[in-house]
Each structure stands twice: as C-alpha cells, then as structure tokens.
Amino acid sequence: MSLVTVERIKLFSTRSPWWCMVLALVLADGFVTLGFIFAPDDTVWRPADAVSTYQFGLMVMMVMATLAVTTEYRFGTIRTSFLSVPKRIPILLSKALVAATLSAVVGLVAAFGALGLGTVLVSDADLALTTGAEWRAVLGVALVYFLAALIAIAIGTLIRQSAGAIAVVICWPLLIEGIGQTIPKVGDFLADWGPFNRASWFILGNQGTTDGTADASDAVMSPTWSLIYFAAWAIGLLVISLVVAKKRDA
Amino acid sequence: MIEATGLTKRYGSTVAVDNLSFEVKPGKVTGFLGPNGAGKSTTMRMILGLDTPTSGDVRIDGQHYRDLKQPLSKVGALLDAKWVHPNRSARAHLAWMAASNKLPKGRVDEVLDAVGLTAVAGKRAGAYSLGMSQRLGIAGALLGDPEILLFDEPVNGLDPEGIVWIRKFMHRLADEGRTVFVSSHLLSEMALTAEELVVIGRGRLISQTSTKNFVNNASGSSIKVRSPQLDQLQSVLQQGNLMTRIEDVEDEGKVLFVDGEVTTDAIGETAAAQGIVLHELTLQRGSLEAAFMQMTGDSVQYHAHDTQQAPPVPAVELVVAAEEKN
Ligand SMILES: Nc1ncnc2c1ncn2[C@@H]1O[C@H](COP(=O)(O)OP(=O)(O)O)[C@@H](O)[C@H]1O
Ligand SMILES: [Mg+2]
Numbered sequence: 001m002s003l004v005t006v007e008r009i010k011l012f013s014t015r016s017p018w019w020c021m022v023l024a025l026v027l028a029d030g031f032v033t034l035g036f037i038f039a040p041d042d043t044v045w046r047p048a049d050a051v052s053t054y055q056f057g058l059m060v061m062m063v064m065a066t067l068a069v070t071t072e073y074r075f076g077t078i079r080t081s082f083l084s085v086p087k088r089i090p091i092l093l094s095k096a097l098v099a100a101t102l103s104a105v106v107g108l109v110a111a112f113g114a115l116g117l118g119t120v121l122v123s124d125a126d127l128a129l130t131t132g133a134e135w136r137a138v139l140g141v142a143l144v145y146f147l148a149a150l151i152a153i154a155i156g157t158l159i160r161q162s163a164g165a166i167a168v169v170i171c172w173p174l175l176i177e178g179i180g181q182t183i184p185k186v187g188d189f190l191a192d193w194g195p196f197n198r199a200s201w202f203i204l205g206n207q208g209t210t211d212g213t214a215d216a217s218d219a220v221m222s223p224t225w226s227l228i229y230f231a232a233w234a235i236g237l238l239v240i241s242l243v244v245a246k247k248r249d250a
Numbered sequence: 251m252i253e254a255t256g257l258t259k260r261y262g263s264t265v266a267v268d269n270l271s272f273e274v275k276p277g278k279v280t281g282f283l284g285p286n287g288a289g290k291s292t293t294m295r296m297i298l299g300l301d302t303p304t305s306g307d308v309r310i311d312g313q314h315y316r317d318l319k320q321p322l323s324k325v326g327a328l329l330d331a332k333w334v335h336p337n338r339s340a341r342a343h344l345a346w347m348a349a350s351n352k353l354p355k356g357r358v359d360e361v362l363d364a365v366g367l368t369a370v371a372g373k374r375a376g377a378y379s380l381g382m383s384q385r386l387g388i389a390g391a392l393l394g395d396p397e398i399l400l401f402d403e404p405v406n407g408l409d410p411e412g413i414v415w416i417r418k419f420m421h422r423l424a425d426e427g428r429t430v431f432v433s434s435h436l437l438s439e440m441a442l443t444a445e446e447l448v449v450i451g452r453g454r455l456i457s458q459t460s461t462k463n464f465v466n467n468a469s470g471s472s473i474k475v476r477s478p479q480l481d482q483l484q485s486v487l488q489q490g491n492l493m494t495r496i497e498d499v500e501d502e503g504k505v506l507f508v509d510g511e512v513t514t515d516a517i518g519e520t521a522a523a524q525g526i527v528l529h530e531l532t533l534q535r536g537s538l539e540a541a542f543m544q545m546t547g548d549s550v551q552y553h554a555h556d557t558q559q560a561p562p563v564p565a566v567e568l569v570v571a572a573e574e575k576n
Contacts, residue, residue, distance in 0.1 A: 006350045013342035014335060076333030079300055080390065083327055084350035086299045086316040091350070249301040 003085065003094035010077075011068060011098055020064035021106050028057030028110040029117060036121040045125040048137040048207040050114040054144070055200070057110050059170060061145055062152040065099040066165045069156030079250050088246045092157060096238060100149040107145030111138045133207050136223060140203040143227065147234040148173075148199070154237035157245050172196070195233040198226035251276050252297060252398065252431060256306035259292050259453075266292040268453035269306065274431045274446075276397075279424045281444030281461065282433035289453040290433040291329065294402050297431075298327055310398065322351040326391030327400040331383035336376025340367055340386050343375060347393055361389040381412035388419065399423055401432040405439060417443055441465060473508040473517055476530035480506050483526050490520065507534075 011017050031053040036045070069092075072078035085091040115138065118125045129135050152169050159165040177194035181187040191197050202223045221229060252274035259267040267289040274280045284290050295301040297308050299315035310318070310325060318324050334343050344358040362368045365385040370378070375386060384404060391399055401420075405413045420443045423430050434440050440447060440461065447464050449457040457464060477483055484494050484506055493509040508517060514531050521528050 002349050002352050006346045009342060009346040009349060010335075010338075013339065013346070014337040016337075071335065075335050076330055077335055079329065080333055080347065081350075082300060083298055084322055084347055086318060086321055247302075249295070 003091055004098060006084075006091065007068075007095045007098040010095075011102070016067065017064055017102070020060050020067075021102070024057035024060035024064075024106050025110050025113065027060060028053055029113045031056055032114050033117050033121065036118050036125075045118055045122055045127060046137075046207060047115060047127055047129060047134040048204045050118045050125075050127055051111045051137055051141050052204060053114070054107065054110065054141045054203065055173070057106065058145055058148055059174070061103040061106055062148050062169045062173075063166055065096075065103060065149040065152035066156040066169050067162060068095060068099050069153055070160060070162040070165050073160040074162060082250045089242045092153075092242055092245055096150055096153040099153055100146045103149035104142040104146035108139070108142040111141040133223075137203055137207060140223075140227070144199045144203060144230065147231050148196075150234040150238050151195075154234070154241035157241035158237075192220045195230050199230040202226040202230065251429070252308065252310050253312075254293070254297070254306065254308040257293065257296060257303055257308050258305045259289070259296060259301060260304045265453055267296070267303075270450065270453065270455050271306075272448045272455060272458050274429060274448070276429045277424075277427050278446055279420055279430040279432065279444045280446040280448060281440035282431060282448050282450070283435070283437060283440050283444075284433075284450040284456075285435050287452075288435075288450045290435075290450065291402050292453075293450075294327070294329055294400055294431075294433065297400065298325070298329070320351045320394065322347065322353065322394030322396065324394070324396050325398045325400065326394060326396040327402075328384070328387035328391045328404060329400070329402045331380065331387040334375040334383065334386060337374050339372050340375055340378075340389070341371040343386065344389060344393060347390055351394055353394055357393055357395075361392045364392060365389045380407050381409065381415075384408060384412065384416065388416075396428075398429045399431070401430070403433055403435070405434070405436075413439075437465075472534050473512060473514055474530065474532045474534050475506040475508065475517065475521075475528060476502065477506065477521070477526060477528050479526045480504055482524070483521060486520060486524050486526070487517070 032050055035043075035049075035053075069078075072081060081091050082088050115127050115129075118127050129138060152165075155168050156165045159168065173196040177190050177196045180190045180194075181197075183190075198221060201221070205223045205226070254273070255271050257267055257270040258265070270289070270293060282290050282293070292301060293308075296303050297310070297315065308314075315321060315325065334340075340362065341358060344361065345355070347353075348355060348358050359368070359371075362371050365388050367382065367385055367389060370382065375383065378386065388401075388404075391401070404416050404420075408416065417439075420430060420432060424445075432440075432443060444461050447457065447459060447461050448455070449464065459467075475483065480496060484496060487494050487508060492512055495507050495509070496504055497507060499505040514533050518528065518531055521531075
C-alpha cells in the first residue's frame with residue numbers, strides 16, 4: 001500500500017498528469033459533442049454511440065502512463081526508485097496500478113460525461129442504460145482505459161525513452177490497427193486480432209445493431225472474449241516489461 | 251561494512267571494473283580515488299544493486315543491496331544530484347522517498363532542515379543551483395538515518411563555498427560514527443576528508459591503505475640542491491648511481507634535484523668530501539597529485555580532467571599495489 005502512495009505522490013506532484021486528464025476528457029467528450037450538435041436530426045444515439053469517441057481520450061491517457069515511466073528514466077529518478085525499492089517489480093507494479101486506475105477513472109468520467117451531454121443536447125436521445133450490452137459499453141470504457149494504461153506502462157518500461165515509447169503507443173492503435181485495416185489481407189487480420197480492435201469490439205460490439213447487419217467481428221470473438229484477449233495482451237506485456245526491468249542495469 | 255570481491259563489470263568490450271576487491275571499514279570515511287573513467291561510478295552502482303556485476307560480488311554487512319528490506323534505513327546514497335524531476339518540489343521528492351521505506355513524514359522536514367533547504371523546499375527542483383541540488387541529494391541520502399553513506403564525486407562542479415560545506419558535512423557524518431564511502435578524482439580533496447583510501451585505475455585496484463600511508467609511500471620525495479658547482483656535484487652523484495636532474499627554477503636559476511631513496515645527510519656528506527659548496531639542501535615532499543600520478547601513471551589523463559579512457563595500468567603499479575597489501 002505504501003508503494004501505491006509513493007506513485008500517487010510522484011504522479012500528482014507534477015502538473016502534466018492534470019493536463020493529460022483534462023485533455024483526455026475534452027477530446028473524448030468534445031468530439032462526440034460535435035456529433036450531438038451537428039449530426040442530422042434523425043441520427044440514432046445509443047449509449048455505445050455516445051462513448052464511441054473514447055479512443056481520443058484513451059490515446060492521451062496512454063501517453064500520460066508512458067510518460068510516468070519514461071520521465072523517470074529521463075531524469076534519473078528511476079534509479080532513486082530502485083534504490084528505495086531494490087526488488088524493482090513492486091514499485092513498477094504500483095506505478096502501473098496508479099496510472100491504470102487514474103486512466104480508468106478518466107474513462108469512466110468520460111463515458112458518463114458523454115451520456116450526460118447527449119441527454120442534455122439531444123432531446124430524443126435514447127441514452128438510458130437498460131440492457132447489459134449498454135452497461136458494458138459505458139463501464140467497458142473504464143476497463144479498456146485501465147488495461148491500455150498497463151500496455152503503455154509496459155511499453156514505456158521496455159523502451160525507456162519518451163519519444164520512442166510515445167510513438168509506439170500512438171502508432172500501434174491508430175496507425176497499425178486503425179489505418180492498417182485498409183491494407184488488403186493484413187487489414188482483415190488486424191481487424192480480427194488487433195488487441196485494440198478487440199477492445200473496441202468489447203465496448204461497442206453486439207449492441208443490437210439497428211441496421212440489422214451481423215458484424216463479422218463477432219465470428220472471431222464475443223465481446224467478453226475480446227476483453228479477455230485484450231487483458232491478456234496487457235498483462236503479458238506488463239509481465240515481460242517487469243522481468244526485463246528487473247534484470248537490466250538501471 | 252562494504253565488501254567487494256573480484257568485482258568485474260563489462261559494457262560490451264569496455265571493461266569498466268576489473269576484478270576489484272576491497273572493503274570499506276565501518277565508522278570511517280573511506281575515499282574512493284581514481285581518475286575519470288576509472289570505474290568509480292560503475293562500482294558504486296554495483297554496490298547499490300543498480301548494475302549487475304559481470305562477475306564477482308559485493309555485499310553490505312553480508313547482504314546484497316537488493317535483499318535489503320528497507321534499504322534507505324541502511325544505506326544512503328547520492329550518486330548524481332541531478333536525479334530529481336525538475337518539476338517536482340524538494341519536499342515532494344523526499345516525501346515519496348520516505349513513503350517508499352515507511353519512514354515517518356517528519357523525517358522529510360528534519361533532513362531538509364539539516365541541509366538548509368527548508369526555505370526553498372516547496373520550489374521546483376529544476377530551479378535549484380547545483381549546490382542546492384547536491385544538498386537535496388544529501389537530504390535524500392540521510393532520510394532513513396542510515397549507518398552507511400555513499401557519495402559519488404559530491405564536490406564536482408561546486409563553488410568553493412559548496413565544497414567547504416560538503417567537506418564539513420562529511421566530517422560531521424564521520425563524527426557521528428557513520429561509515430562513509432566517497433569517491434573523487436582529486437587526491438587533495440580525499441586527503442582532507444578520508445581516513446582510508448581505496449585507489450583504483452582503469453577498473454583495477456591500485457592500493458587500499460590509510461590516506462596517510464598512501465601519501466607517505468607514494469609521494470616521491472626529491473632533494474633540492476643549490477650550489478655554484480652544480481655540474482661537478484651532479485657527476486659525483488651520478489657516479490654514485492643516483493637519479494639527478496638539473497632544472498631552471500624561476501628566481502633561483504639552475505637547481506639540482508635528486509630523486510629516489512636518498513637522504514639529505516648522504517648528499518651533504520658527499521659534497522663535503524668533494525669540497526663542493528652548497529647553498530641549499532632541502533628534502534621536498536612530492537605534492538599529493540604527484541603522488542597520485544606516480545602511483546597510477548595516469549598523469550596526462552589526470553591533469554586534463556577529461557573523460558578519455560585511462561591508459562593501461564603499467565605492471566609497476568600492480569607491484570606497488572601488491573606491496574601495499576602486505
Ligand atoms: N552504462 C555504460 N555503458 C557503457 N560504458 C560505460 C557505462 N558506464 C560506464 N562505462 C564506461 O566504463 C568506464 C568507467 O566509467 P565510470 O564508472 O563512470 O568511471 P568514473 O566514475 O571513475 O569516472 C568508462 O570507460 C565508461 O565509459
Ligand atoms: Mg564517475
């Protein structure tokens with residue numbers, strides 16, 4: 001517990017996490033707000049639609065988590081950290097836990113914020129949470145924010161250097177899994193097996209699609225399995241990074 | 251007590267520390283002396299479990315640093331004063347360190363006070379001068395009230411005032427009975443602070459002895475002679491197989507120096523026997539720096555204060571090292 005306190009003090013004794021949190025909320029809820037305001041009047045707004053811009057905030061929180069590690073390497077405080085906790089893994093795990101929890105809280109606020117904004121801005125929006133799938137869409141945002149922050153911590157720990165780590169953290173979901181989908185063949189594979197695409201399916205998938213088309217994605221994995229798959233990536237990467245950090249010269 | 255046995259560290263093809271064995275005795279200030287690039291920092295990182303030795307072992311009171319339960323209460327270290335987040339305040343920096351070892355919150359204010367940073371404790375550390383950063387680093391090292399303290403080149407880059415402050419602080423720590431292991435590339439600095447010396451060159455042990463012993467043994471004494479019959483005296487002394495050299499000394503003209511194992515008595519008697527007039531006959535202790543140069547053969551590098559690699563340690567020094575051990 002005291003190590004969680006350590007990482008909490010570290011995170012909140014500099015200003016950048018605060019800026020990241022604000023920016024994450026503004027981006028996630030800002031883009032959907034534009035939708036609420038400017039989309040055609042006959043647009044159907046379900047909870048999953050309201051949270052569909054979660055990825056913008058997610059990027060910011062992943063950058064925050066990455067920086068939580070890489071700035072320690074940049075300024076040498078990682079050595080002070082390892083001098084204080086020479087087994088290394090407990091302190092890195094605490095850092096991961098604190099960053100991921102903060103990220104989850106931001107995800108949760110962003111998701112409910114989007115629902116609230118939608119309810120206010122779109123008079124006939126159907127944003128009440130009634131089905132399990134609808135709850136999954138909203139609470140799932142927090143879960144995905146949590147796990148994605150673990151991935152960011154892992155990447156930061158492995159790469160140790162801010163620019164490189166942030167490049168990976170941004171390019172992986174957006175470029176490789178996002179734009180990469182447009183590449184023939186490879187694109188299908190990325191859509192099916194890309195961890196961030198699976199995370200997206202966990203949040204947004206199987207919402208009783210209004211247009212009635214069955215989504216190919218569900219043939220690969222159900223939303224629940226998609227979450228498990230994404231979590232496996234996050235935990236796997238985190239474990240690898242912790243083992244590497246323990247062995248490596250600081 | 252810190253005990254290193256056969257400590258070796260390779261970075262690729264660079265051998266930073268080479269089969270180094272030494273011990274740091276409790277309750278004393280031990281200086282860790284060597285020119286830049288000798289492997290002092292690397293050794294300290296290995297003592298503290300930050301770098302893993304390629305081979306060999308180093309223990310603190312029989313334990314590896316990595317196995318210490320609340321290490322800050324056992325060992326305090328200042329390796330680099332800049333290892334602070336520039337946007338974090340000194341107080342926050344110490345607060346997280348204290349929390350990591352379950353140290354009472356009150357310790358933060360105590361150590362801030364001890365190093366005289368209380369007034370600026372809330373300011374971001376990035377705005378501190380090097381001297382202030384150094385104090386913050388020392389505050390961090392003292393946080394757990396440890397019995398063992400490690401400092402890596404604590405006076406490097408400090409202004410004279412800062413240097414004096416650090417020096418006094420070392421003495422205070424020693425007076426409190428703590429074990430202090432402090433590195434420097436300046437023998438003169440070590441002579442002022444350290445009682446014992448571990449001297450290394452190019453990663454290898456050159457000598458472990460008391461500072462007094464090191465200075466006495468190492469300082470190549472020479473005898474200075476002024477005489478109107480210098481050339482005659484020189485040839486007589488050379489016949490006696492003594493090392494002599496004549497140098498132009500400012501304001502004094504030509505001066506003869508006799509190096510090596512010889513006494514002023516012997517030279518005075520030799521001169522008298524030959525009827526040579528002497529104007530001056532004095533024994534000169536080599537400077538501390540000269541002593542270090544003689545021991546390490548690293549004169550060029552030593553004076554340049556650069557970070558180039560040290561030349562290989564000549565075999566002679568290893569003999570010296572072996573003798574020192576006996
Ligand atoms: N992390 C590292 N990677 C590669 N070489 C290193 C590393 N750390 C130190 N060295 C090399 O090891 C040697 C000893 O360095 P160091 O321990 O810093 O010496 P000192 O502190 O006595 O000046 C130097 O040649 C240095 O270049
Ligand atoms: Mg050094």
